[in-house]
Amino acid sequence: MHSGEGSSDRAAPSTTLSDFPESARVLLDAMPDAVLVVDDDGRIVLSNAEAEALFRYEPGSMLGMKVESLVPLGLRQRHEELREHYHHQPLRRSMGTCGQRLTGITSHGSVFPTEINLSPCQYGGATYVVAAVRDISDRVQLDRDHRRVLASLDSLPSLVVVIDPDNLWIGYANDGARRMSGYPVDELTSMTPLTLLPGMSRAEFSALVARARTDGQATAETDLQHSDGRRLPLEIWATFVDGVPGGDAAVCVLFGRDVSDRRQAQDQHRAVLDKLRRVAVSAGISIWTLDREGTVVFAQGAELSHLGRLGDAVGRGIAELFESFPTVVAAFDEALGGVDTSTVVSVGGESRQISFQPVIGDGSEVVEVIGTAVDVGELEASRQAAAWERDRLDATHRSMSQGMLTVSIEGTVLEANPAFCGLVGLSHTEVLNSRRPFSFLSEREGNSEFEATWMILAEVGHVEFSTELVRPDGSRIPVLVTADRIAGHPDQALVLFSDLSIRRRFENDLDTANAVLVAADERERIARDLHDRVIQRIFATGISLQSTQSRTADARIAARLGQAVDELDLVIRELRTSVFELHQTPSGGASGVRRDVLAVIDEATRVLGFRPDVRFEGVIEDLDIEVEVDLLAVVRESLTNVARHAAATAASVAVTVDDESLELVVDDNGVGSKPATASTGHGMSNMAGRAERRGGNLVMSPNGPGAGSTLRWWVPLPSEQPESGR
Structure with a gap:
């Protein structure tokens, strides 16, 4: 039989409560919480159905058991001591108000956290304790x-x-x-x-x-x-x-x-366009960019001087600019279909070749058109214009945030932009040495599947799917892959890799x-x-x-009633502290002065061998930083004195703040100290000095023979706490 149910703990109940009303028993069984009634010997004389279900006992089998059978083995002796103490001062209260964690154990040996409320009850001339237990x-x-x-x-x-x-x-x-x-x-x-x-x-x-x-x-x-x-x-x-x-x-x-990196890339892109503008002006070549509607969005200062039209053309439509040259408008319309076009027009006895090259976006659609006007008789100027155009496209590719590959239909990597090299964690040379673009992809995608992908690309011209890129260190990056055949180059494809990590994050x-x-x-x-x-x-x-x-x-x-009222006041203060902490911004712990005091107490716990009780009253977070420094020093020194001289087994720390003053009270149950002796030593003089500098005082007094000592450190607070103090 498990330790949660020992036969040695079972005996006939001292009071059977046989005359307990049946209607009351029905009400107890209907309650959502487990309810136990315990006599002054600590034995269970009544339990409801929820209690038997919670602790996994058969109906009626809990009667006569010691209530300690429901407590984990290591806590039973302490529980019995606390029960004896409660028997002498029975009050309606909740257990665990001092911060300890309460647990119960089932008949199967399973331990679970609980919330327990106690209430004394008089029945038939005897005193019982009613315990309401809840699994939390x-x-x-x-x-x-x-x-x-x-x-x-x-x-x-x-x-x-x-x-x-x-x-x-x-x-x-x-x-x-x-x-x-x-x-x-x-x-x-x-x-x-x-x-x-x-x-x-x-x-x-x-x-x-x-x-x-x-x-x-x-x-x-x-x-x-x-x-x-x-x-x-x-x-x-x-x-x-x-x-x-x-x-x-x-x-x-x-x-x-x-988005500092993106803002920087945009500035660099504008700088490239400005440089291109200056080169076009110095070379006497007309270069401009048009959107899909035919509106000029970028142009060299006198880009249409070849056509006898001077001035800035930005914001004007191609139909207006070339109204006397319908072949130019037709060439632009054809370029919107994704092919390079050109036409030759005669202006002032000179032949000018007007060329349009589409720029393909992510969705295989033309997003803009690059237009140039050059003197057909000047081949060198034409080659320069082509070189500038390539530089512009190359700059566009380099500034793209998406990874990009240019590949042949056979799978040979022809070019890769820096964004793709960064995605896969390889150098530009290493990427170009890869024979297949899918060699960078997750191994879960079989080669046969990618062979089918390239077949679809060859037939349809577009394919899109999601997969993962695998870097040399084994990390994986989710990407959306979009592949399109390049207009004018049927044996090549442009593959874009969009990083999906940010979206998923x-x-x-x-x-x-x-x-x-x-x-x-x-x-x-x-x-x-x-x-x-x-x-x-x-x-x-x-x-x-x-x-x-x-x-x-x-x-x-x-006197007993006065003591009970004082205990209730203490419970209310502790509950208000708990409510305050629950209202704090969720950050995983205490904050400000409260956190610093708790940290000092954590340090002292290792020296004392036990953790002192802590209580806060008032809004301590608004303390001036210099006052906080003194407070932390006095807490540390006073607990050090307890560890060195008091031979105590328990101590408490209370910090109280009101509108006018700050008070620290450190109490222990050690051997006590004489005021004359306590006033000597550097530690006490330092604590007293910190109080006196602020107009306060330090009082060290014994509680009586063998009852420990009490230290009170009090300082007044400024009428207005500085806002920058914390």
Whole structure:
């Protein structure tokens, strides 16, 4: 029989509760939580069906068992001690309020996390304890998942912020936002994106959010203002994520990506065009670029002087510019079909050859047409124009963000641009030495399948599919492959490789952001329940006890009631601390002064051999940085003194902040110290000096023989805390 159910722990219950009303038993079995009734000997005298199902016992088999049988073996002795203590001071309360993790064990030996509430009960002249037990495995797992999601978001290189679509305030920012902006996360969550995006007005940003709400997603390109004044080119995506049912409304998630490289490539492209303009002017050659509608979008300053038409032609249509030369317009229309065309016209006794060459885009369509006008009699000028055209195309290929290969139908690689070499992690020479372009692809794609692909390309002229590129280090890059036959060169094909990694990463970012919001809503719900229900009920109980205390004539009972009220006040303060922590921005841990104090206590735990209890009261995050430095030093020194001199087995640290002062109280259960002795030594004098410099004081007093000592360090606070202090 498993340790969760030992026969030695079973005995006939001291009180059978045989006269317990059957209707009450039916109500107990209908309760959603496990309910156990335990007598003063710690034996189970009543259990409902949910308790038997939770701990995996047959109906009725739990009666007479020691309640410690439901506790993991290593905790049973401690549980029995706590139960004896509770028997002397039975109060309605929740277990685990001091932060310890509660667990139960089933009859099969499975351990699970629990939430337990205790309440004393008088029945038939005897005192019983009613325990309500709840399995919180799902809540614990949700908390773990929440921390993992936050860690994933913080590991992203891109900026991720969650904003309120109504007032535009940032409610969450990941570590990527901190790195890109230079602002701490707590500052980011106290501003709107307009502070980070000075290039966008409030109306423009609100319009972006409105488009995202209507269309599901909206994008824009602007500049990010760094905290040091620098500006970073940024491409942003805005999308909406629905809240959980019964929770908050939908929120807007903003993703930002650094596009400095793309902005630099665009500047380089404009520089190449400007250089081409200057070369064309100096050589007396007409070169211009037209869009599909025939409008001139680029031209050399006097590009039409060969036709007797001077001036800038940018923005004018080809039908207007060449209205007297219908063969030129016809040649342009033919070039829109994807073939190189030319025609010769006579102007002023000289022959000019007007040529058009189409530029093919990603979708095998003509995206623009390059036009040139040269003197047919000047062959050298014609060769130069062709060379310049090749240079322009080569510059275009080099500036492309997509990988590009030019291959023969037999599969020989003729040319590759730098983007493709970067994708596969090979040099230009290594790529050209590859006989087959699909030698770079994933091995899961068989050669026979690619042979069929090239057959389709030879017959149809276009093919598109998704696959993966395999780099020499074994890493894989998802790509969309588009292959087209080159117009005018039926034995060659242009193959484009579009990297799908960014798209997939942003899809994953959206899923991750949604998970973060679901977890955040759950934290808010728990905080609301604690504040609106649990704290208020405890407070009402304390008021009732105070009222009873004032009416009783028995001094001992009045003292006991006063002690109970004090305990309830402590519970309320600890619950409010927990509510405050739940309301903090989800970042995987404490923040500010609270985090620093906990870090010092973690250091002292290794020396003390136990972890001191910690309690915070008031808004400690607004402390001036210099005050925080003194506070951390005194916490560290006081715990060091406990470890060296007190021979203590327990200690507590309480930090209290109000509008006027900061107080630190360190209490231990050691051997105690004499005030005269405590005042000696560098440690005590340093702590006292830190208090006196700020107009405060340090008091070290024994609690009594063998009852330890109490250190109180108090300093006044400035009337206004400086904003830059934290």
